[in-house]
Amino acid sequence: QVQLVQSGAEVKKPGASVKVSCKTSGYTFIRYAITWVRQAPGQGLEWMGWISAYNGQTNYAQKFQGRVTMTTDTSTSTVYMELRSLRSDDTAVYYCARVEDPSYFDYWGQGTLVTVSS
Amino acid sequence: DIQMTQSPSSLSASVGDRVTITCQASQDISNYLNWYQQKPGKAPKLLIYDASNLETGVPSRFSGSGSGTDFTFTISSLQPEDIATYYCQQYDNLPTWTFGQGTKVEIK
Numbered sequence: 466q467v468q469l470v471q472s473g474a475e476v477k478k479p480g481a482s483v484k485v486s487c488k489t490s491g492y493t494f495i496r497y498a499i500t501w502v503r504q505a506p507g508q509g510l511e512w513m514g515w516i517s518a519y520n521g522q523t524n525y526a527q528k529f530q531g532r533v534t535m536t537t538d539t540s541t542s543t544v545y546m547e548l549r550s551l552r553s554d555d556t557a558v559y560y561c562a563r564v565e566d567p568s569y570f571d572y573w574g575q576g577t578l579v580t581v582s583s
Numbered sequence: 584d585i586q587m588t589q590s591p592s593s594l595s596a597s598v599g600d601r602v603t604i605t606c607q608a609s610q611d612i613s614n615y616l617n618w619y620q621q622k623p624g625k626a627p628k629l630l631i632y633d634a635s636n637l638e639t640g641v642p643s644r645f646s647g648s649g650s651g652t653d654f655t656f657t658i659s660s661l662q663p664e665d666i667a668t669y670y671c672q673q674y675d676n677l678p679t680w681t682f683g684q685g686t687k688v689e690i691k
Contacts, residue, residue, distance in 0.1 A: 475649075498678065500678075500680070502627075502682075505685050509621075509663075509668075509670065509682060509683075509685040510621075510627065510670055510672075510682040510685070511682065512679075512680045512681065512682060515678040515679075516681075518669070522681060524678045527584075541597075547652035560624075560626055561628075564678075566630070567674075567677055567678075568615065568617070568633070568674045568677060569617045569629055569632040569633075569674075570617075570619075570627070570629060570672075571629055571638070572627075573627060574626065575617075575626060576626055
């Protein structure tokens with residue numbers, strides 16, 4: 466069965482970076498893109514970006530450009546999302562999700578809470 | 584950028600009621616719209632894709648309709664397990680997506 470398993474919760478100081486992993490299984494990794502969505506406490510869903518597991522092509526939401534990097538490791542079927550220059554308003558649960566070609570998110574990770582606090 | 588306006592932001596209804604949520608796009612997005620359900624503390628779950636297609640395994644009391652700028656999501660007979668927040672999502676310019684603000688559904 467398809468599974469996306471994310472790394473554990475993180476606590477970071479303002480200005481630091483965080484790297485969240487999303488290990489996939491149960492399907493052919495390179496056949497599907499992965500996307501990242503975050504949710505601040507009590508708030509709605511915010512799309513962050515997309516990465517093709519086939520060729521590593523990325524597309525980031527304008528809000529995060531310059532601060533986010535998404536990468537893949539095909540040897541372990543894992544996707545990574547790094548967010549830099551963290552601020553308190555980056556405190557959120559970060560989700561990875563598989564993109565069913567071409568347009569919807571059919572399987573999701575369990576979420577990773579990132580807390581940014583001094 | 585395309586903006587999605589979802590309404591209402593919350594609603595309270597009785598078990599068995601028909602529940603309707605609307606989502607309006609700031610420009611024509613054809614049928615490029617999905618609907619998700621999110622229960623507290625859980626990841627979102629896809630319910631409807633391409634405006635009106637029911638995802639496999641999703642109960643038939645859920646449905647979606649619309650095209651262009653105006654879309655509707657309906658629960659034909661609200662059940663206690665439907666308590667959740669529902670989000671629309673547009674994908675007119677892949678690979679970019681935008682979510683609506685969400686609608687919290689509660690039992691009266």
